[in-house]
Amino acid sequence: MTDQRHSTSEILPGLEPAALARPGTALRGRIHLVGIGGIGMSGIAEVLITLGYRISGSDLRASEATRRLADLGAEIHIGHDAAHVGADADVVVVSSAIDDANPEVREARRLRIPVIARAEMLAELMRMKCAVAVAGAHGKTTTTSLIADVLGRAGFDPTIVLGGRLRALGGTNARLGRSRYMVAEADESDGSFLLLKPTLAVVTNVDREHMNTYGSMERLIDAYVSFVNGIPFYGRAF
CATH class of the missing domain: 3.40.50.720 (NAD(P)-binding Rossmann-like Domain)
Structure with missing residues (x-):
């Protein structure tokens, strides 16, 4: 059987694996x-x-x-x-x-x-990783879980932060992986997902939700556009 695993540099040229770093190393308390x-x-x-x-x-x-x-x-x-x-x-x-x-x-x-805000701490964790952030009105937890499972089976051992509990994680919603990859949900409900700067952004869909935050469908769509535009030049949006 042919080994289908790939190095990080093959998937994202110029990005090599790095040792796990603690975020916010100035924190001592x-x-x-x-x-x-x-x-x-x-x-x-x-x-x-x-x-x-x-x-x-x-x-x-x-x-x-x-x-x-x-x-x-x-x-x-x-x-x-x-x-x-x-x-x-x-x-x-x-x-x-x-x-x-x-x-x-x-x-x-x-x-x-x-x-x-919670999203700011999540952004700090993402800053140390090659992060995939999944946003959208529906299917975020399922999509995040699928991406995490594929990366895990491919040998990348990602850090995972979910918006739901996953049986494969022992019934919890998070784990610390040993690679530089991270997969997390991006919560658009209060607009705080704009604090996140992932390397890869996924938007599953857009629906007329959270109007108490955005006020109109146009402003909601603008927020998603800003989220996608926040990825670095070497990133990708899906």
């Missing part, structure tokens, strides 16, 4: 995630834990996701309270469900700790 039990936040938290960061987080209720993260070593708090932040936090990451009135957000700002 703790990363705190508000809304850590959410499907998108928990995936990022799991990758950060595997990279060796100290992780804490809070959510309104305990869940399978918070229990898994606690088992992996995260400091989990149920409920939101200013005391959960602490002066040793380097950054506070918030999900789209968290507003400025949240006591942990207010405490972080009082302590002059940076408060960033």
Whole structure:
């Protein structure tokens, strides 16, 4: 049987494999995630834990996701309270469900700790990788899972951040791969996917959704165009 595996340079000329690097190497303290039990936040938290960061987080209720993260070593708090932040936090990451009135957000700002969106932390992880980001109204999780599975079977061992749990990952929604490849969903619901700068962008489809964010179909389409235009000159859009 012929070996069908290819090197990264054959797929993307000029891009060679690199050793896994920790993002944000200036961070020495703790990363705190508000809304850590959410499907998108928990995936990022799991990758950060595997990279060796100290992780804490809070959510309104305990869940399978918070229990898994606690088992992996995260400091989990149920409920939101200013005391959960602490002066040793380097950054506070918030999900789209968290507003400025949240006591942990207010405490972080009082302590002059940076408060960033989930997508900004995902973008930082992507910055260290040759990243594939999948956007679209429907089919994001399925398409992301298929791309990740193909890359895995081809021997590329990608880092994966999904918007759903995958049986092949042991029922979780994230894993840290050993290659420079990463596959992740890009959430267009609040416009934060424009923070992402992947090497490869996939748009499954566009539908009249999230009008509370965009106001019109024209502005929604413009956002997708901006997302695709954000890829580097050596990237590709599909």
